[in-house]
Amino acid sequence: MKIALTVNGECRETEAWGGESLLYVLRERLGLLGSKNACEQGECGSCSVLLDGVLVCACLVLGAQADGHVVTTVEGLADGDRLHRVQEAYVQAGAVQCGFCTPGLVVATVDLLESNPSPSDDEIREALSGNLCRCTGYAKIFDAVHRAAMS
Amino acid sequence: MSATATTPGVGRVGDSVPRLDGPPKVKGEFAYASDLQAAGMLWGHTLRSPHPHARIVEIDVSAALTMSGVHAVLTHDDVPGQKTYGLEFADQPVLAHDRVRYFGEAVALVAAEHPEQARRAAEAIRVVYEELPVVSDMERATEMEPLHPERPTMGHGYRDDPRPNVVRHMVIRHGDPDAQGDVSVTGVYEVGIQDQAFLGPESGLAVPDGEGGVDIYVATQWLHVDRDQVAPCLGLDPEQVRIHLAGVGGAFGGREDLSMQIHGALLALHTSRPVKIVYNREESFVGHIHRHPARMWCEHRATRDGRLVNVRMRILLDGGAYASSSTAVASNAASFAVGPYRVDNALIEATAVYTNNPPCGAMRGFGAVQTCFAAEAQMDLLAAELGIDPVDLRLLNALAPGDVLPTGQVVEGSCPVAETIRAAAAIPVPPAEELPRDPIRLPGGAGNTTRGEGVRRGVGFAVGFKNICYSEGFDDSCAARVVLRADGSAEVHCAAAEVGQGVTGVILQVARTELGTDAVTLMPHTTSTVGSAGSASASRMTWMAAGAVRDACRAALEQRERSGGGEVDVERVHRHPRTTPLDPESGQVTGERAHVAFACAAMRVVAEVDVELGLTRVVWVGTAQDVGRAINPIALEGQIEGGTAQGIGLALMEEIQTRDGRITNASFTDYLIPTALDMPPVESVLVEVPEPAAPYGAKGVGEPPTVVSTAAVAAALRAATGKPLRRVPVRPDEIVGLALS
Ligand code: FES
Ligand code: FES
Numbered sequence: 001m002k003i004a005l006t007v008n009g010e011c012r013e014t015e016a017w018g019g020e021s022l023l024y025v026l027r028e029r030l031g032l033l034g035s036k037n038a039c040e041q042g043e044c045g046s047c048s049v050l051l052d053g054v055l056v057c058a059c060l061v062l063g064a065q066a067d068g069h070v071v072t073t074v075e076g077l078a079d080g081d082r083l084h085r086v087q088e089a090y091v092q093a094g095a096v097q098c099g100f101c102t103p104g105l106v107v108a109t110v111d112l113l114e115s116n117p118s119p120s121d122d123e124i125r126e127a128l129s130g131n132l133c134r135c136t137g138y139a140k141i142f143d144a145v146h147r148a149a150m151s
Numbered sequence: 152m153s154a155t156a157t158t159p160g161v162g163r164v165g166d167s168v169p170r171l172d173g174p175p176k177v178k179g180e181f182a183y184a185s186d187l188q189a190a191g192m193l194w195g196h197t198l199r200s201p202h203p204h205a206r207i208v209e210i211d212v213s214a215a216l217t218m219s220g221v222h223a224v225l226t227h228d229d230v231p232g233q234k235t236y237g238l239e240f241a242d243q244p245v246l247a248h249d250r251v252r253y254f255g256e257a258v259a260l261v262a263a264e265h266p267e268q269a270r271r272a273a274e275a276i277r278v279v280y281e282e283l284p285v286v287s288d289m290e291r292a293t294e295m296e297p298l299h300p301e302r303p304t305m306g307h308g309y310r311d312d313p314r315p316n317v318v319r320h321m322v323i324r325h326g327d328p329d330a331q332g333d334v335s336v337t338g339v340y341e342v343g344i345q346d347q348a349f350l351g352p353e354s355g356l357a358v359p360d361g362e363g364g365v366d367i368y369v370a371t372q373w374l375h376v377d378r379d380q381v382a383p384c385l386g387l388d389p390e391q392v393r394i395h396l397a398g399v400g401g402a403f404g405g406r407e408d409l410s411m412q413i414h415g416a417l418l419a420l421h422t423s424r425p426v427k428i429v430y431n432r433e434e435s436f437v438g439h440i441h442r443h444p445a446r447m448w449c450e451h452r453a454t455r456d457g458r459l460v461n462v463r464m465r466i467l468l469d470g471g472a473y474a475s476s477s478t479a480v481a482s483n484a485a486s487f488a489v490g491p492y493r494v495d496n497a498l499i500e501a502t503a504v505y506t507n508n509p510p511c512g513a514m515r516g517f518g519a520v521q522t523c524f525a526a527e528a529q530m531d532l533l534a535a536e537l538g539i540d541p542v543d544l545r546l547l548n549a550l551a552p553g554d555v556l557p558t559g560q561v562v563e564g565s566c567p568v569a570e571t572i573r574a575a576a577a578i579p580v581p582p583a584e585e586l587p588r589d590p591i592r593l594p595g596g597a598g599n600t601t602r603g604e605g606v607r608r609g610v611g612f613a614v615g616f617k618n619i620c621y622s623e624g625f626d627d628s629c630a631a632r633v634v635l636r637a638d639g640s641a642e643v644h645c646a647a648a649e650v651g652q653g654v655t656g657v658i659l660q661v662a663r664t665e666l667g668t669d670a671v672t673l674m675p676h677t678t679s680t681v682g683s684a685g686s687a688s689a690s691r692m693t694w695m696a697a698g699a700v701r702d703a704c705r706a707a708l709e710q711r712e713r714s715g716g717g718e719v720d721v722e723r724v725h726r727h728p729r730t731t732p733l734d735p736e737s738g739q740v741t742g743e744r745a746h747v748a749f750a751c752a753a754m755r756v757v758a759e760v761d762v763e764l765g766l767t768r769v770v771w772v773g774t775a776q777d778v779g780r781a782i783n784p785i786a787l788e789g790q791i792e793g794g795t796a797q798g799i800g801l802a803l804m805e806e807i808q809t810r811d812g813r814i815t816n817a818s819f820t821d822y823l824i825p826t827a828l829d830m831p832p833v834e835s836v837l838v839e840v841p842e843p844a845a846p847y848g849a850k851g852v853g854e855p856p857t858v859v860s861t862a863a864v865a866a867a868l869r870a871a872t873g874k875p876l877r878r879v880p881v882r883p884d885e886i887v888g889l890a891l892s
Pocket of ligand 1: 040041044
């Protein structure tokens, strides 16, 4: 089947098999490999993207469901070489180790700060509790969110 | 494909430097192994055994072969070279032949155009199994039928054990094993199976070179040893197999063993097309080795005034179906069983066995995590028995340079155990939080299960201790190559695997420091341009890579000096002080040392427990770590925080569940790792006493936080509940008193 969606401001069309997730379509059909495939079960948040402005796990959405909709992925955040302030904060705070969780966390943080520009520690914990990170112990991720909130 | 060079930046040894791979990672541009693509690429899939132990009667691939999009279906018959591989013993089949020994063992391979076609074709392979009795109890394993009747002979100076299914039996006899004290405490402790649960699933891309060889781009911890295991199985010379590091999404020991390397290469060579294999989460859980579960019987004897007189410990480790690194894990568990304490007499016995349970191998802390949990519980029992403060008891027995370890090795170099204990004990503990409070700050959290009526607070302390670098005579080395160009810029080649720990930063910091320039580029990590770096494990990579890069930089400068300019290109191999094996009968050092250096960490944990519901919340962690010298403090804190999280996970929630050898929780839904809601703030202090034998005095830092944190959390839970809690992960029924503990 053919599907058409707006990704990071660009209209994209692709052939896809009906069983493919949005994550697969983004990664393998559209070459947008930024969203990660850590569990493909909706448990880790590594594939977080915004679908019509709502934070979703791309692995739980069918590619076909995104037909005609607007998707923002991690690739859509930076302005060329200029990092989004959330991305900059993650780098500066040392919140990135292996980085596999990072694209999902960055997208989730952007979404959090959109609705709550200066979240408390507990609010950050709750908002990011759907994004697993195995490397950092989260402390530096909380630092990054605070930094981004202040910048 | 992956292999990208890391570009110049700033930061010398000792500076807090943000990661150079940070910007590409936050932008989603960093190519992980699962992101690789190549023209004409096929997808590989592995058919795995649904039985933990069975004889393979027949494999029929005919239906799978004719399915649309399918290009190859391979079984053990298609393995052209050596049929088995392994890190220490080649006991693991590339593809199962006569029988399968664990749930999830690889049986057949498929390559197809779409991953779904590959998966369906694998389902269409008909395998007839005849189920065999499952050896699932590690205590009974030594009396059951041998799982490896033709077990490779031990050699290696190991004590040969005649019992079936013993991978290694290791005994350390020190002083008078019958020495008595004024008091003694005993306990039996247990640790469940922990998983590395790195986020990036096992993945890689194999590309045939058209001349019979193959390039493998893969997430691994040790490129050269992968090559040395892969090539013989493919029937190729080592030069025909080139391993390139693809972006690694965490490792923690779980990528020391091979995953898709041989399988991908077989499919690629068979189809003459690039083949990519990406495990899904379930396959990742069954497809890699885990941390050894352990049962430990302990007795500690001490004088009235608190001096340890004798430590006796029997350690049983379940290695699962294949040896992997069980032999070294057993030895490490025994070597570090006592912890960083002085004791004149000890009898320690560690046995690793084969069973039909999931295979176990390397995981952060490598044998020391299990014994630290038991030994520290024993120290607390002893403190209670003697009426001595637990911190004072530890200080009284703290190991220092000049002391003798149970293996007879004299501690040399940096060993600031007492300093580390004092530093951790000096971090102020936060005051108890008032009630009522937001439920998110109570055990049970967002579950909103209590208003705090049954909540008790406990404070626990523990000390952990581990070796740095490889031990027992292993000829451990790391190579680095430096090319100094006429314009003053430099290229560094080193095959040290960057698994997220930050070794690329260390390499660049060292090169910039030594060469006095920022114009340094780290070239792709590969087996084709530089010698082996050894593995990113055993907290050795910082030491070894820093040493190799330093040596190569200095040699390059010297050579340029001599030649009076122009381009120079030198490779140097760094080795740490030589170690020798332990005596197979007594476990005593046969030379000067069996271990190169040691690092310890001390940790205080505050936890709250809902004693009615059995729910827990770790409130705060204060820790001090002996780091030798900090090369990149911000990265080091990240290691401490992350390592602590893994230890908290093992204490509270992480356990691979098996039923008769079958894993029943192979998903992030059922295997729980700490989330942002589970992690407390971690306050850390770095204790810097430079290690004289190490480049820049730096010790590896990855493992001590994981070694100590499980023990420290368990101690806090005991303090909160008054229950003995002798098993981790601690289960709610043990906290509320419904389970015998
Ligand atoms: S990959 Fe989608 S939630 Fe884990
Ligand atoms: S940085 Fe590795 S999983 Fe988060």
